[in-house]
Amino acid sequence: MAPLTAVVVPFFDQQSQLDLLLTALELQSVGPDAFEVVVADDGSPARAVLGDRPYATRAVRQENLGFRASAARDLGARATDAEVICFLDCDTVPEPDYLRTMTDVIRRGDKRCGVVAVGRRRHADLTGWEPARLRAWLRGDGAPPTPLTEPAWLREGYRATDNLRYADDRSYRFVISAVLGMTRRTYLRAGGFDPGFVGYGGEDWDLANRCWLSGCDLRHVPDAVAWHDGPDFADRSTEHTAVKDRETLQLARVLTDPIARGSGFMWPYPATVVRVHGHHDIGPLAASCSSWLAGGDVALWFVDRPRVPTQLPPDPRLHHGAPSNQVLQRCRYQVDVYAPLALSAPLPHLIPDGGLDVRIGTEIVARVRHTRMINRGADNAPAAVVDGRLLDDSVTLESRWGGWDK
Template identity: 45%
Template sequence: MITTAVPTSLGHAVPGNRWDLLRDIDAPRPLVSVVVPYYEQQRSLDLVLAALEQQTYRAFEVIVADDGSATAPLVRSALDVTVVSQEDRGFRAAAARNLGARAASGDVLCFLDADTVPEPGYVQALVRLPSLVPDALTVGRRRHADLTALGRLPGPDDEILEEPRWLIDAYRGSRDLLDADHRSYRHVISAVMCCTAAFFEEIGGFDESFDGYGGEDWELANRAYLAGALIAHVPDAVAWHDGPDWAGRPGEQRTEQKNAEALSLLPLVTDPAARTHGVRYAVPDLTAVVHTDGHSAASLLATVGSVLAQGDVTVWVDGTDAADLVASWRTDDPRIRLGVPGDDDVRRSRFGLDIVGPVVLAPNAARTLEASTPAQGPGLVRSAVPGGSLEWWSWRAVRRARRWADALDRTPQQALADLFGITDAPADEVGIAAGPHQPDLSW
């Protein structure tokens, strides 16, 4: 496993989420596109554009993405500003940001809400990591003040509104997301977010099914993390939101709105902490493949059943006799499928599992294997029993390795070892055992 930043034709490769290894490396200065979603916020837009004129980083354009305002935004700025618009079909910030990204010509996309005014060093600080690592995703620091009353950025004597304590604690506890894990997507805010245009396009941009307030940034950040993104909080990239944080605003409908956000996220984000209601969704947390070689119908049932018992999982049964063996069970369980999953079937799963032979998992095996593959690695755990084997991997690690393999002049498996590590574990440590060819199914 590499321990330093490795320069390549793609950018600098680092292990795990170790963006700290890039601190002393000079960053290039690519063209940046600042994408500003907008709806009937002319005064706020004026403040944002005036603040962008004061940026220390000068190689940028501005794309104002109008979400169907009755009156088109006026551009009162000497900056290079393009205005694009979509029809008014309700709150569609996700679609507006995608519209702005499509109109952008920069190599790096810097998203900034129209009611969020940046300090002079905002762009320079936020784009640094994406300019060095093409699959980096950075989030700035969003502070709060009554900018409408001030008409400018706050000074040292002005009243400052409270920042969300849970975010402050999350950034401090994770060392600004250096110690990111599978729940860190919750700490990425689209109002102050940055990534390369190529990575944004690769992961599919914002999900435009989000047509209400909130949720689209968590969904995109989760998908980016699962795609192998290097994520970082950049506290020096400060932008000021006009007014308090959403949780601090008055109104009895907050719970209803947060529930609507949660209902939109649950089918798409496989975070076990979210899926506590006993409902099954089409996208599983774990995608497993069980091969039929060496199996009888009974032993295959025992193996597949032990995998299904792990929880939020879909099992694909692969082999020339898979259909016949599964048909002999006379089951209609939608969690069991034939063949191997395609990219769309696994793009939101956190983990993958491949089993050869009559391997039986203990009830807590998935939890043990997950603990064996933390965010920093290893990315793959292998184990074997007589007549069978198991491989468990983090999709995040596998996808990052695939992206960097050619640039590192390595195979995807070698790149996985370089970036996250591969480990072999004894069967008893990960909770697997060899099952008989003909287990006794009677009762």
């Protein structure tokens, strides 16, 4: 029988820090039979030594193809059948009630979509600490380390959202993989950590964003404390700007939040997916497609066609068939269009906080829904309504684009 909780630890040549982490896990108040530890080795020169522990341990390993902590976490998560997965970085030391506090919040979460829990990561210099000294501190018999500064932006983010109870589309920024937990079902439903991330940072924001869009609640758990060995990245890197810029560009490929990717570029995953239903005359269809694409970060799928109409330009935003799961997990809005029509304004200007129905007369000819609404089963909730303009073959495409059809 699988333990109820798996602790997944990404590892690369950090044996002394791993020794501290594994020692701290011996002192967890949930007891050793309640969890297992999966150490996910990112291709270290020397394999991790797990030692003799009162709880179950095992290691999984991937080839060294660069800094791939995201792939290592995913490898570890998919190696376990535990109901709950808690991710702890190898350079963190959890306090004795960490797992109990985190798993209590996770198991009480939303039964339909789940909850993503993020603990409190504190900072201290644990250089030179041995397991015996750590054990004494955590048992209350020894002196604690001197705390280092916690990132102010994280503290403010949690304060402003009441520990993420009032999260929104941009609260993924307050989720960090060092102290992260969710059910296995939630993890797999959102697609898990992306193995394609190479280099420092960003994979936690990507996963948190997908979890949010999948309908999950987010929750900061301030009583679930784990101590990071050393200062925050911003305080320890001499190349902070260059590293963060590389992280931003990697994230922009997958994160469809407008503030994460700016404007002007065309990215692999669009913020808005438009599914075009039906077979329409090419002139009205072209005019309708150009109207939707004018919204900016948009891509179209002709769901009823075996190929993109050959008369349309070779635009990489035009596709046939159904959007992939990876696209639907990351897009913010999903649109279904049932007739060729022109919008009264670019799509981003029309979308309210909820959904949007576009009608011609009394007929709904397009539906716009936030991906989170769809996954929470709220896509049939009352939506704002705007009027559209039906495009037929009574006017030529030349006249429409030339503005002579007014």
